[in-house]
Amino acid sequence: EVQLVESGGGLVQPGGSLRLSCAASGFTFSSHWMAWVRQAPGKGLEWVANIKQDGSEKYYVDSVKGRFTISRDNAKNSLYLQMNSLRAEDTAIYYCIRDGGAYWGQGTLVTVSS
Amino acid sequence: DVVMTQSPLSLPVTLGQPASISCRSSQSLVHSDGNTYLNWFHQRPGQSPRRLIYKVSNRDSGVPDRFSGSGSGTDFTLQISRVEAEDVGVYYCMQGTHWPKTFGQGTKLEIK
Numbered sequence: 001e002v003q004l005v006e007s008g009g010g011l012v013q014p015g016g017s018l019r020l021s022c023a024a025s026g027f028t029f030s031s032h033w034m035a036w037v038r039q040a041p042g043k044g045l046e047w048v049a050n051i052k053q054d055g056s057e058k059y060y061v062d063s064v065k066g067r068f069t070i071s072r073d074n075a076k077n078s079l080y081l082q083m084n085s086l087r088a089e090d091t092a093i094y095y096c097i098r099d100g101g102a103y104w105g106q107g108t109l110v111t112v113s114s
Numbered sequence: 115d116v117v118m119t120q121s122p123l124s125l126p127v128t129l130g131q132p133a134s135i136s137c138r139s140s141q142s143l144v145h146s147d148g149n150t151y152l153n154w155f156h157q158r159p160g161q162s163p164r165r166l167i168y169k170v171s172n173r174d175s176g177v178p179d180r181f182s183g184s185g186s187g188t189d190f191t192l193q194i195s196r197v198e199a200e201d202v203g204v205y206y207c208m209q210g211t212h213w214p215k216t217f218g219q220g221t222k223l224e225i226k
């Protein structure tokens with residue numbers, strides 16, 4: 001059974017940093033693109049970043065470029081999102097997904113507030 | 115960015131009746147590889163989204179056959195042949211052809 005389990009969310013002040021993790025199981029992690037998608041409270045879905053199987057290609061939505069970094073560790077079956085210079089508008093549930101959206105984690109809530 | 119426009123945004127439906135959601139993109143979603151990367155997702159309150167349809171018309175495993183997807187180019191439709199109580203929630207279309215991948219605003223389906 002495919003499982004994606006996010007962790008690392010929480011309350012952080014504007015300008016602060018947070019690192020999200022996603023533990024994957026039930027499939028060959030190194031064979032799939034992975035991504036982060038977020039959803040602000042009561043709002044729709046926004047694709048944040050993508051990473052290729054070997055980490056050689058990464059794509060970011062403009063609103064997070066230069067502040068967020070997606071990475072992966074195929075030996076640990078794990079996906080990460082390093083978030084720096086956080087803003088109030090980054091407040092959202094962050095979902096780890098296997099690219100294409102076939103599988104989603106339960107999400108982890110990031111709240112940026114003073 | 116490719117803008118995905120869904121209609122209607124609110125969809126009250128009687129149990130057992132059909133429902134249809136439209137999704138239009140601001141650019142053609144035909145990829146250079148010949149595929150059209152248009153997916154449909156369903157999100158129940160308090161839950162993660164679930165993919166229903168991928169590449170316009172392919173149902174994901176376990177998705178009831180009352181759900182169907184169609185369309186081409188810039189114009190796509192999700193149809194539910196007979197709405198059941200478990201179908202309530204928000205439906206999103208999403209294009210994966212162009213970066214950044216983008217979602218529609220969502221269509222909230224409720225039972226009348």
